[in-house]
Each structure stands twice: as C-alpha cells, then as structure tokens.
Amino acid sequence: xxxYDLVVIGTGPGGYVCxxxxxxxxxKVAVVEKNATLGGTCLNVxxxxxxxxxxxxxxxxxxxxxxxxxxxxxxxxxxxxxxMMNFKQQGIDGNVKGVEFLMKKNKIDVISGxxxxxxxxxxxVSGGDGKTQTVETKNIVxxxxxxxARLKGVEIDEKxxxxxxxxxxxxxxxxxxxxxxxxxxxxxxxxxxxRLGAQVTVVEFLDRILPGMDGEVAKQFQRIxxxxxxxxxxxxxxxxxxxxxxTLSAQIEPAAGGKPxxxxxxxxxxxxxxVPYTEGLGLKExxxxxxxxxxxxxxxxxxxxxxxxxAIGDVVAGPMLAHKAEDEGVAVAEILAGQAGHVNYDVxxxxxxxxxxxxxxxxxxxxxxxxGVVYTVGKFPFTANGRSKVNQTxxxxxxxxxxxxxxxxxxxxxxxxxxxxxxxxxxxLMEFGGSAEDLAxxxxxxxTRSEAIKEAALAVGKRAIHM
Ligand code: NAI
Numbered sequence: 001x002x003x004y005d006l007v008v009i010g011t012g013p014g015g016y017v018c019x020x021x022x023x024x025x026x027x028k029v030a031v032v033e034k035n036a037t038l039g040g041t042c043l044n045v046x047x048x049x050x051x052x053x054x055x056x057x058x059x060x061x062x063x064x065x066x067x068x069x070x071x072x073x074x075x076x077x078x079x080x081x082x083x084m085m086n087f088k089q090q091g092i093d094g095n096v097k098g099v100e101f102l103m104k105k106n107k108i109d110v111i112s113g114x115x116x117x118x119x120x121x122x123x124x125v126s127g128g129d130g131k132t133q134t135v136e137t138k139n140i141v142x143x144x145x146x147x148x149a150r151l152k153g154v155e156i157d158e159k160x161x162x163x164x165x166x167x168x169x170x171x172x173x174x175x176x177x178x179x180x181x182x183x184x185x186x187x188x189x190x191x192x193x194x195r196l197g198a199q200v201t202v203v204e205f206l207d208r209i210l211p212g213m214d215g216e217v218a219k220q221f222q223r224i225x226x227x228x229x230x231x232x233x234x235x236x237x238x239x240x241x242x243x244x245x246x247t248l249s250a251q252i253e254p255a256a257g258g259k260p261x262x263x264x265x266x267x268x269x270x271x272x273x274x275v276p277y278t279e280g281l282g283l284k285e286x287x288x289x290x291x292x293x294x295x296x297x298x299x300x301x302x303x304x305x306x307x308x309x310x311a312i313g314d315v316v317a318g319p320m321l322a323h324k325a326e327d328e329g330v331a332v333a334e335i336l337a338g339q340a341g342h343v344n345y346d347v348x349x350x351x352x353x354x355x356x357x358x359x360x361x362x363x364x365x366x367x368x369x370x371x372g373v374v375y376t377v378g379k380f381p382f383t384a385n386g387r388s389k390v391n392q393t394x395x396x397x398x399x400x401x402x403x404x405x406x407x408x409x410x411x412x413x414x415x416x417x418x419x420x421x422x423x424x425x426x427x428x429l430m431e432f433g434g435s436a437e438d439l440a441x442x443x444x445x446x447x448t449r450s451e452a453i454k455e456a457a458l459a460v461g462k463r464a465i466h467m
Contacts, residue, residue: 012040014313014325015143021333059161109112146314178265351420378459
C-alpha cells in the first residue's frame, strides 16, 4: 500500500497549490522541498521580493519627484538600502509562513530534501543531513520550476555579475547597471535600481523590447522607459564580460555581426530567460521523456511518459508564469480526483510590474495578423480618462482587439498605472466568450481608470464618448 495518494516535488506556486487542491479533494498528500523554505522561486527569489522592491523604490521615487507638485512638501528622501532589504525580507517571510500554514491546515506532510523519481510510485528524498528515504505514493507531480538561463562567456557570481537572485540583494546601488535582455526581469529590476539612482543600459538581442507582447504596446512602453532615463541597445548582444578591473567591461556586438564595442558597468544583470529545472530528478533513469528544449513532455492531462508521473509549471511547455503553474496544479489535482481539470491557455494574463505597468491577455495584433484573423481595434488613451487626468498619471493606453465578424474580444493590452489589476475584467469577459459590445455596455464606476477599458471597447464600434 502506498503511503500517499500524491507526492508533489517542489513547493512553488505550482506545487503547493496542487498539493492544497489535492488535499481538498480528499487525497493524502506530501510535498518534497530541497530549499530551507517553502514557496519556490516566486516567493523567495522571484515575484514576491521583486514586487516588494518595486513598491518601495516607487515610493522613494514618488517622494523625490511627485509629492511636491501635489503640495506635499518633504525634504529629499534618503535611501536606507538595508531597511529596504529588510522590508523585502519581511514580505518574503510573511508569504513563506502563509504557505507553511496552508500545508498544516490541509494536513499535507512536508518532506525536506531533494526528490528523485525512482519510477512509478517511488520518490527518493535525500535530506540535508545525508540521510535518504523512499516515499511510496500512487501519483507524483513534478513541479520543480526553472533556473536562470546562462550566457556563454559570462559567469554569474551573484555579486558583480548577477542573475535576478543577486539583483534582488545588492548591498549598494550600482552607479552603472548593464542589463542583458529586455524581458520582464530586465525591465522590472532595471526599474528598481534606476529609481534608486543607477544609470541603466539594457542590451537586447532583438530589435524590440518585451518579445511576445503586442508590438505597439512595447514601442510605446520603450519610449516611456527612455523618458524615465533607461538607455536601450537593441539588436545587440553581450559576448563576454571582463572582470579583471575595478569596473566590469562588457563586450557588445551587433546581433547581425559587425564592429564590437565595450561598455563599462559596476554590475551586470543577466536576464535572458529561464530554463526548466530537472537536475538530479532522475528523469532519464526513470524514463520520463523530455522535449527538444529540455522540458518535461506531457499530454493534455499533464501525464508524462511514465505512468503515475505528472508535471506542471515552468518545467513543462508554456509561459513561465506563477499563475499558469497554479492553474495547472489545480487542474492536475482535479484530474487525479477523477474530475475534468482544465487550463484555458488562451486566457492567461501577463503583467510587467513597472511604472507604468504593462498587461495583456489573449492575442497580440502580430499573432492575429499571422493567423489571418480579420480584427477591429479599439484604443483609448489615459490622457482622456478623467481619473488619470486628476491624478496626473496619464501615460499609456488600452487596446481592445475584437473579431471583425463576431465582435468577440480576442485580446486586450494595457500600458498604464494599475494595468496589472485592470486586465482581469478582460480575462473574465474572454473566459465567457464576450464581445466588445458586452464590455462597452457594462456599467463602469466613475471615476476609475477602468473606464478606459470600456471606452476602448466602445472605440471598437467607433463610438468612444470621451475621445
Ligand atoms: P524573458 O524571456 O522575458 O526575456 C529575455 C530577453 O532576453 C528577451 O527579450 C530575449 O530576446 C533577450 N535575450 C536572449 N538572449 C540574449 C542575448 N544573448 N543578448 C541579449 N539579449 C538576449 O526572460 P526574463 O526576463 O529573464 O524572465 C524569465 C522568465 O521569468 C520569463 O518567462 C518571464 O515571463 C518570467 N518572469 C515573469 C515576471 C512577471 O510575470 N511579471 C517577472 C519576472 C520574470
């Protein structure tokens, strides 16, 4: 008899949510975690600490630059970086404790150590004390997440050449920060350190920032960041970093080839993506198949090539997002309980937590064009939104993309303050297959920034009121 119905390896948002849902459905569940704390990358060295620093650094920036015009007169704010890091740590600790509480509440056993799959129904756990134990279980879910993608010729030491982990824990503000990769991590952490005083240069291989996001949105967002003081070197790559001097010197080369040049920096942040983390899991020996990009291969029900072994989150295909992992965790738990667990990959919001924020759900214009879909665009700028005007936070716009024939909303894209909170009404609408007209006829409270979504939906039918 197996001891458990389910053993989940990894306690990030994918793993712990899966465990909770399985326990709710009556399963006897254990989680295996190799780190000292629960919560995985997101809680410990990812989403949560970065949001704490984004919040704190934004307050610093506002106190220095926006208070005076509102008649709030304060002397120039002083940065106390250790206290800011302490604020970050308190946030992490609070969330980690929350996950510990959820494990207890749902009677989920926490097994400390590194998990290795021995085959169907067997997980070996090696603890930090050198002891190993074999846990028997009916089902296994791999939720081991992802790790930083490395750049050839650039060795991360987490002090001067850092990944996101090191960039969340610098002990002083670098005067020059060079970021490799204009993706989500580069722009979020670049914002943190730029607000605190660093001169930020972002080197991006492609000729645009935020690949995968709507092109028009990315263009406008780049202009906003440039106005804030970001410098971008698009169509370029870093081929190496010389660490021998007091300052780092990075070699930059045009992506298309050409004359290299050198950029000086105190800190280099490598943010060129993440790779699935499967190290030491014993997948090869157990016969768990990977795809050509090293991700665990799964079928439509999250099942791997080995019976009773499932996988979710960053370690499988799809966007590497905590909320995508959570939804997959819930779905696989429900499937194991005999229910119809399901994730709608067409409606997964994405948010960049900068100021202003960028958010999106559904298709971009580029994707619709490529698929040959005939669509209508409705756009509305925050400069015409009353609430944004009175707050003097008018940067950005909302764009609604709807099917030209049926009016069904296919994508919504927002640049603007609170865009990350605003996107969800679009997500709900899209889950119900709603039209731009549905959105436009839904009464929105006045004055709110969300009215810009309603106006963009009205603009699909060329009848926005305030424009
Ligand atoms: P990313 O995939 O978002 O961006 C990486 C960028 O680096 C791309 O623009 C790519 O073209 C560029 N690049 C790749 N190789 C390069 C090279 N050699 N030289 C110059 N540029 C190069 O990856 P990022 O920002 O590292 O984030 C990793 C993952 O974490 C992503 O999947 C992201 O979605 C997730 N994440 C999500 C957040 C959110 O939802 N707010 C926050 C932080 C991370």
